[in-house]
Amino acid sequence: MAANSQESLTSAQQELYDWLADYIGTHRHSPSIRQMMQAMGLRSPAPVQSRLRHLQQKGWITWQEGQARTLQLLGDVAASVGIPVLGAVAAGGLVDTFDDVQDHLDLAPVLETRGLFALTVNGDSMVDAHIADGDVVLMEPVTDPQRLRDGTVVSALVAGSGTTLKHFHRQGPTVVLEAANPAYSPIELPADQVQVQGKLVAVWRQV
Amino acid sequence: MAANSQESLTSAQQELYDWLADYIGTHRHSPSIRQMMQAMGLRSPAPVQSRLRHLQQKGWITWQEGQARTLQLLGDVAASVGIPVLGAVAAGGLVDTFDDVQDHLDLAPVLETRGLFALTVNGDSMVDAHIADGDVVLMEPVTDPQRLRDGTVVSALVAGSGTTLKHFHRQGPTVVLEAANPAYSPIELPADQVQVQGKLVAVWRQV
């Protein structure tokens, strides 16, 4: 299915692997060997053991010996939350055709960062920063606003008002929250009335 | 750690839950009760059973009864590749403060769709659709271009030229690829010279 760098599989092995990917994707945990046996329509665990051994030798799966249901898929979409990046696409002129996988988009490092939170964007004040209404922004909690780079996109809690997503600027004792849309004027406030909650890490838009 | 909408926990329960989140995040599978026992510094499985029962009753975890290592955290970052969506953020005016988790951003359904591929965006012809240079677009392979909704964003291979990301329109026997940027003119081509590779599923931008 997905292009993998591992050794090729026999059809029986591929069948098991595909089922495993599906099962783990659905159930979020590994099946037991006897479950695999049933799913493959077999009446003995030995063939499954054999397939698993081959899958392991060929670098497709791994598990903790002796421990139940610890099987993991290696280098697969479901396991690493990765998606093959096939190449660049022109959003302007036309660029070359792509053939091979050039890279893997691995969201895991971001998504596994503990403490991240997400916000649904409401409004259009950040459209010039390509953040549209309805987008989900992933934020990393900010503990020390002093260290923020000027212009960073942050979610800030303004005393008595609410939370807003803006570019963050410091101007002496005051803080300026600037929209990325000329229709909105910058908001200038005393620093102690603005509590920066998080800074932008990523934008996710599902079509 | 993260604010959860479930019932509150005692410190012992919280301790176990935090350790579970950490373990599952690292190992990608559930520990056994006796492993939890050791990690908690206990010498008997009973206290762990008790804590697990409470965590389940309060809606923090679940598992398949009788099956080994099938424990799952409910609504947790590490386990579901989800991130708590704390609320809406104004990118315009100011909206209410958020306190509780309102939803969970779960990328898994998209990322686990088999066959998806990703492309790095190169250029600015789609900026009006909030797709910027350097963004990664997740595409779903298109097998039947006939069924595409008019205006869908697609990656298309133009005969002899290359691949481009555009809005897709059909006009009788010809296909129009339209940029989302007035600086670029629509490209009109005979349908047989355009091969639609995929349609836009999501946009990912990492800051």
Added chain:
DNA sequence: CATTGAACAATACATTTGTACCCCCTGCCA
């Protein structure tokens, strides 16, 4: 034709593992 490797059946066995009891202790509250 003989050999080899994958696949499958059937069975056996030692652990791992979930779960159920039993007991005790402590803090809290009516």
Added chain:
DNA sequence: TGGCAGGGGGTACAAATGTATTGTTCAATG
């Protein structure tokens, strides 16, 4: 003062589970 819930220790047991062993069949291969 008694009751109760949470936390912990200890033990037992059946079921789930990984793994090994012994054959058989079949297709590919030299």
